[in-house]
Amino acid sequence: MIEQRERMLAIMIAGALLLGIGFDLVTGSVKAPARLPVRGDRIVEQTSYCPPPIEAARSTAQVTVASLAEERVPFSFDPQAAGKLMHLESPGSRVMKAEATTAVTAYGSVMPSASTVQVYDPIVGAGAARCSRFASTRWYFPEGSSALGFDEKLILYNPFPDEAVARITFFTETGDLTRARLAEGVAVPAGTTKVLNINEFVQPQPLLSAVVEMSRGRVVAWRASLVDPKEQAAGVQFSLGAPNSATTWYLPAGSVEEGVEEKINILNPSRDEAIVSVSLVTAKETLQPPKLVEVAVPAASSRRLPLSEFVGRGGHNIGGAGVIVRSTNSVRFVAERTIWYDLDAVSGVSSEMGSAVAQPRWLVPPALLKPTTDTLVLLNPGPGRITVDVAILRDRAAPDVPAKFRGIVVGPGTRRRIEISGNAGMLFVRATGPVVAERAATSSRDAAAVMGIPSGS
């Protein structure tokens, strides 16, 4: 009797376990939310760090600030207007003169900003660079040269209350180049700007990419180069460094035609060789030059790609073309574009860092304050057609949205140039899908380009 009960119990246990296993098989696990939602409004207060005039006594700088908020935005402009709280009617933009490295702080809102500089001596030229929303422990500069005629400077700004120490490493086409005085560390005291004249440290190199790495603290870093080579036009290169490497870079502006020489500089800071493909995006289609399908960039080196040498004979006059540089082996890199103009209407040089993101909303600062030509270039890297509206933000007035700036269609894999007339300040680009926006401008003495500032969704 007892044994029979034991057997029955054993069978019941086995049955229960089998049922349980069956239950396991037909049910799934509970999925946890990645992070519990945080209720309540966010606290908004943001500062942008804008570069100083390249040569304090021989150049001027202006900062364009903008806001898309729906109400007046209080902001401060240090150190020029220290202790003074100003207000910007929003949405709108304002141009302000900068005499030093500037911190623009918006209270309760976001205030993207960018700086343009005019240089009068020793050369005459102009350039534009975005202000940075943050300081970083690493900055990449693919473009650069210490060759004769290039006066290159790295501008390091430490907005923090502690001293920062930066180590600078250079990369050439043959590998990295360490200079003891820079590699050991350059101190940037708290709240100060340090300008490094690269030619004082490095032998002449035609291509000299740079990486600024912090051994302590973090900084904002820009590169400025006063260029006056014998063979090419004089001008100013001015750009904000890239804080991160990426596998894709978009460069909407650019041209491959007679009198214009576009060069793509690729810096591979990683320990693996990067294989990249470079595509040209025209107004009609995306072209893939065969020689640019697989371009090898050895580990810890940089490479300069003059497009005219790679597009083949038939492609020498493609005209306006944006560039998309992609890594085909997932090695992250950084891409920067330089355009040399040697035309009757304009001569000069501009360089600008690529954008690693495509977004539907952009604020696009002016590249020059008094341009001869001013162009907004929109690049659609996606597979769908995108419609774009562009508004001109103004100071103490409502945004201007001309009819021709409404409903601009950018086809898939194409780019679109929009001529901006007048002395327009910040542009607000709103698209139905992800695009990349850049602004290029020329004057009689120089050319400049500046990438837009992504402005969220």
Add this chain to the structure above:
Amino acid sequence: MTTRVTYADTRAESTDERSIPSVLAIVVTHDAKDWLRQALIGLNAQKYPMLDVLVVDDASRRSLPGPPLRRIAKRHLRRRRWGFVRTPRSLGFGGAINWALSRVRTDADLLLFLHDDAILEPGSLEKMVGRIMAEDSTAIVGPKVVSWEDPTRLEEVGMAVDRLGYPYKGLEQGEIDLGQHDRSTEVFFVTSTCMLVRHDVFRSLKGWDARMRAFVEDLDLCWRARIAGHEVKVEPAAKVRHLMGLATGQRTSPYLPARYFIRRNRLRTMTKNVSGVRVLALYPIYLILLFLEAVGFALLRQPGEILNLAKAFGWNLISLPQTLSERARIQRTRRVPDRRLRRLTVRESTRVRSYVHHQAERIEEAWGRRAELIARRGEAARQAGSRLKGWPVAALVLGALALTIAFRHILFDPPAAVGELLPYPERATALFRAWASPWKAVGLGESGPTLPAFALLGFFPLLTLGAAGAAQKLLIITLGVMAFIGAAALVRELVDKPSRYAAGAAYALGAVGYSGVREGSLGAMVFGAAAPFVLLQMIRLIGWVRPPNWNRSRSVARVALGSAISAAFVPGSLVLYFVVAVMLAATRTFLDRGAKALRGVLATSVALAIGWLLLLPWSATWFVDGGALSRLTTGDTWRLYAAGFAGDGTSSVLLGQTPDFPALPGLALPLLGLIAVGVGIGQRRHMALAFWTVIAADAWLVGAMSSGALRPFVASSTEAAVPASVAFAGLVGLAVAAFRQDLPRRGLGLLHAVTLGGFGLAVFMVVSGMGPALVRGDWAPGRDSGRIEADAISQIRDVLEIEAEIEGQSRALWIGEGWSSPNPSIARPTSDYMITGPRGQVLSDLYETKTGGPQAVLERAVASIREGTTDRGGGLLGAFNIRFVVLERGPGTSKWLAQRDLGLIRTEDEYLMLENQIFLERAAIYAELPSELQVLQTGDTSLSFAKSDDAGIIAEQRSSSHYVADSARPGTAVITESYDPGWEATLDGAPLERVDTGWANGFEVPTGGRNLSIEFPRGLTQIIWLLVIVAGWVLAFGAAFGRTPRAAINEVRR
């Protein structure tokens, strides 16, 4: 057990004899040798006519050589009426006499208590009787005690004491008896070597204090007699030769070490007998002396003695309720105030001089014998070495080596900081203080009920004398040892010793410990250590197995205690215990219809309810919003806990993979479980089936919680699968027993082959699976969890501590999952950031509620930084007194680095450290409300444009709930602790008005004041609760482990 009392009526009574008082001599003996014979001859030789003798054998070993005690008594007490009784187990001197007198009816007027190693000289009894009868007030008389070997040497002529109950002989070492003390005097007490007591007085005093077992009971009896108004005298004309067998090492005693019993009984005696106010004054002195003694022993490198001190104190603490009840009874009989006894006591200085003199002689003697001692020890070591051979010793050494290798990370690394397994705070009493404090200094601070877990964990740093690192290691080792002992005990009534060891090892090295250590799941480990003991008592309550002399109440008390300890860390363990009880009862009922298993379930339910009550008032908060169980089962958070069960279910529990465990040894568990059922016979098989039902039920629960069909009531699968793991350990023990004991009883056949094969396979799986895990040291806190190493955390703590020493108290914000718990738990809710003090997260930071308004404000500030809407996060965090941000490197790092008021002060591969330049002090007075608080309150960041006023006056921290400043200025006093109306501020004693400061507490400071005090006062309710909790636990411990003489007598009667 039966005890026979025999009286040999050999005495002729006459009328004359009836007129003198009758005496009953009681000789208590235990493992006596030849000296008992001498003692009985001495009694037999007394001329006193009205003398009866009762020999009480206090459970001597029957295996001792020599004739039985009864025969000795019969041979040497021919002239006397005599009796012989034997206690069922050793009760100690006093306990044995009490027990004997409860068994024997006697009308003797006087009782003579005599040690079995004491010879009463002829004629002594008459003199003692004469002395006691001379005055009615004399209740106790003792003789002059001399040496057994040399009767000219004095041993004792009455005793004195000091205020603390330390005895004082007043004799020189080896003093010659020249009649210098031959004067009958009143003394404080006489020893139990030989003592004549009036029977009626003895009865009125309720006899000896049997709880003392041995030592100091004579002092206690005499003290009580004195309190009741009786006198104690010494009659030097009466003489006793005393062997002092225990002191001279000629006999053994079950009551060793003697120092432990002496200390413990002395404290009990003092507590019982000293009058009301004096006892309160004496306790601090006693504690200081206790501490000094401990320090002395530490210097002399005698940890055993320190342990004895702690044990003695602990015993008194546990016995306090009973002691207090005794005290009340004794004090009711008081007729003599303590001051009238002072003439019989000595000053401490006298006693200390004597002590020092005695110790000096001892040291001198010890040095003299040093060479002899070394030689003897050398010989002992050689003998021990010669015994240490053979495979058991080799296995023991290998096992110890393997365990050391396996647990090397726990033993030798810095304190772990993973999950709930956090370092101890620096101060030895920090956890007790956290337990008793009305304000919990955890996170942003919170009020709430006392946390029983803190009190339980708080004992370990006391044991390591404040060494925090060692305390954590001791905690883990203790839990492992407890798990081993518990699992071995679980099957001890059913299996032999090797099987018990197998069960213990399977559990201690099994999945709960493995997974618990790796995930830092302290709750699971405590639950795991307590569970086998609770299950054992449940098995007894339900009637599966009951040992002889089993006591239901004690089992209930033990279940209550075990479940309370488990639930202090894992509240849901109460549900699991109940499920286990139901399964055990159901199985028993099914297999044995007549069994009254329901009674066991009811008893278990009562015990679990008592367990819950022991955790009050904390346990009352489990179900409120944000409470321990509410967090697990409701709101947005339950999914976080349920997701932790992913991959677990019936199959994983069945295959020994839940909790997380190496595959092969895990698979060996069900295989051995099958062997236990298939091969076991009788009760072993039944028990195995019962364990399988527990596994099946637990597996179902895990599966249901994993799928979301049942909201998790425990935080992780490691906790949920504890009952299954215990059951598997039991099955391992039963399988080994079945293999060793049942298989040989079965006929040779297929079963042998299958069992041998199965057993071999299981052993292979265990060895091949555990071997590599042992070598790899898989029992490493945080291993494979992706959490930041303890070294790095220790490094950060060092930096923070140095800063805290220089700059004062502030908070640190730790960002990233690398610091958080691998699995969320009750004690450490899930979060990818945490707030700590300057020492990083320590055990007292557990059980943060993480809900409420202040927490929401902090969350909003952190979210603003993370989402990049602000880059002045330093100001926001500074409002919370956060001075440092420790940032795990990861995708969100750049947002933190973008904060322009956070300076980067340290860069490492795994983490970054940021320092906040703007932060509010923990408590300070500001001219105006700081803008940082206003920004958080209003959301208007432009308020931060105006620079905040620096804290003019910073208040000093007295404790986590009290801040003071000895100067003040008009403005706003802010204490950066979570808003709670319980915070109060006074200026020169006058209460201050509250100011709305958002998340913190603010008070308006008027002009003209000086002394500012900000305090979260301890309420009367909390004090009452603390006392009730302590009393509850003491009572529960007493009920679970205490042994009363009445219980012993009942056992015998049964």
